[in-house]
Amino acid sequence: MVFLHVSRPELVRELSLCVSLDLGKSSYMKATHQPLFGNGILKSNGDAWAHQRRLIAPEFFPDKVKGMVDLMVRSAQVLVKSWQDRADGGDASALDFMIDDDIRAYSADVISRTCFGSSYVRGKQIFDMIRQLQRAVSCSKKQHLLAEVTGLSFFSTTSSSRAAWRLNRRVRALILDLVGESGEDGDNLLTAMLRSARGGGAAAEDFVVDNCKNIYFAGYESTAVTAAWCMMLLALHPEWQGRVREEVQEACNGGGGLAPDFPALQKMKNLTMVIQETLRLYPAGSVVSRQALRELVLGGVRVPKGVHIYVPVRGGAVAGVRALAGAEAHRGAGAWRAATAQENEAQLYMVRV
Ligand code: HEM
Numbered sequence: 001m002v003f004l005h006v007s008r009p010e011l012v013r014e015l016s017l018c019v020s021l022d023l024g025k026s027s028y029m030k031a032t033h034q035p036l037f038g039n040g041i042l043k044s045n046g047d048a049w050a051h052q053r054r055l056i057a058p059e060f061f062p063d064k065v066k067g068m069v070d071l072m073v074r075s076a077q078v079l080v081k082s083w084q085d086r087a088d089g090g091d092a093s094a095l096d097f098m099i100d101d102d103i104r105a106y107s108a109d110v111i112s113r114t115c116f117g118s119s120y121v122r123g124k125q126i127f128d129m130i131r132q133l134q135r136a137v138s139c140s141k142k143q144h145l146l147a148e149v150t151g152l153s154f155f156s157t158t159s160s161s162r163a164a165w166r167l168n169r170r171v172r173a174l175i176l177d178l179v180g181e182s183g184e185d186g187d188n189l190l191t192a193m194l195r196s197a198r199g200g201g202a203a204a205e206d207f208v209v210d211n212c213k214n215i216y217f218a219g220y221e222s223t224a225v226t227a228a229w230c231m232m233l234l235a236l237h238p239e240w241q242g243r244v245r246e247e248v249q250e251a252c253n254g255g256g257g258l259a260p261d262f263p264a265l266q267k268m269k270n271l272t273m274v275i276q277e278t279l280r281l282y283p284a285g286s287v288v289s290r291q292a293l294r295e296l297v298l299g300g301v302r303v304p305k306g307v308h309i310y311v312p313v314r315g316g317a318v319a320g321v322r323a324l325a326g327a328e329a330h331r332g333a334g335a336w337r338a339a340t341a342q343e344n345e346a347q348l349y350m351v352r353v
Contacts, residue, residue: 001028004298004309011299012311015290021046022296026289026308035168036130036137038210042218045293052211055196059115059189066262068114073259075109100228107224115215117188122178129171130216136164175209189215222284229282230275243270283313 006012015023024045037043041052058064079102087095112123184194193211197204234241248271249257251264260268290309295302303309 002304002307004303004307006298006309006311008299014299015288015309015311020296021050022292022294023290023309024293025049026291026310028289028291028308032137035133035164036217037214038206040210040214042214052207055192056189056211056215059192068110069260069262069265071113072110073261075106075113077259079103079106099231100224103227103231104220104224107220107227111215111219111223115189115212115219116178117182117186117190122174122181126171126174126178126212127216127220129167129174130213133164133167133171134217136167137161139163171213172209175212176205179205179208225284226275226278226282230278233278233281234274240270240274244268244274247271281314286314287312 006015025043030043033043039048041049041056044052082102083097083099086097108124108127109120112120112127116123178190179194182190182194184191184198190208190212193208197207200207234244247268248260251267252258252260253264288311290311292303292305292307292309295305297303298309
């Protein structure tokens with residue numbers, strides 16, 4: 001298995017602008033991740049990917065997202081009220097509480113409501129079970145890694161991988177129940193998938209099940225983790241917290257206490273900067289990977305068919321990758337300058353495993 005490590009900014013840019021279907025999602029760990037992702041949008045390539053992309057992307061076009069703001073605000077108001085009640089009702093220690101589970105629950109609530117419409121309660125149950133599945137799969141990862149690298153499948157038949165497949169069957173059954181209950185008339189991602197998969201038998205079932213799971217991974221964990229880091233950074237930088245608070249109060253009807261709407265969100269420049277800085281420092285996806293599905297040229301280098309391409313979004317989060325590369329695609333401003341000053345150093349590595 002050959003890996004190409006890419007961390008030079010202009011090469012990362014070239015990769016991200018490449019629209020050729022010859023550059024696909026990496027098949028590395030595909031077998032390991034099969035219970036989690038199946039053949040959904042996050043792992044598919046070529047025409048299958050293009051079809052899923054055409055179906056899913058319109059559900060997240062700006063006009064559609066604008067229409068989701070009210071729903072997000074209502075869900076956030078419930079969360080903030082629960083914190084307010086805890087703070088009002090308890091002793092001083094009640095002011096010091098863990099919020100990451102609350103943020104996770106909020107993220108699940110929003111994505112379930114936006115993607116599953118009226119079936120959002122069932123959507124949240126499905127997300128809970130996918131989370132268990134995720135844990136089961138990561139338990140069996142070491143054995144799977146050996147199986148992937150050596151090609152010897154008996155390494156991967158561990159009890160944790162059997163547990164993952166069992167959980168996977170339960171997730172599938174839950175999703176198919178939900179599909180059975182839903183009509184095709186709503187205006188959300190689930191109904192768009194159902195309309196597209198209509199009359200397609202088992203393959204259509206796989207399509208809906210896999211993409212429900214993919215949306216969970218794409219949207220739920222990434223958003224919750226980013227929000228948690230964002231709040232931690234604001235807690236560490238009270239001056240920025242003050243600026244953002246002032247801006248939010250101002251944008252919401254000049255401090256009149258109204259809930260934000262889409263135009264108000266657009267006015268929140270400081271908050272936008274804070275979110276972008278959070279994503280820069282603590283990107284939810286630490287690696288973006290691709291595979292050359294045909295021979296191609298990248299940064300003037302010939303990349304043979306089959307080579308896996310790895311871009312560490314923040315090398316610090318991936319100690320193993322950093323050990324190989326010694327360079328990061330995306331770190332503090334100082335490190336960024338240092339990296340560009342070392343441009344002559346090789347930052348494009350081929351590693352054979
Ligand atoms: C902080 C939040 C988020 C971050 C940091 C994030 C990051 C990313 C990244 C880096 C990719 C590219 C992965 C790759 O090409 O290998 C991606 C793809 C994707 N994301 Fe997000 N994402 C976030 C939120 C969401 C949300 C809320 C949704 C939808 C509910 C979503 C849906 C998707 C989908 C469907 C893809 C696959 C696109 C494709 O393959 O064509 N993401 N995301």
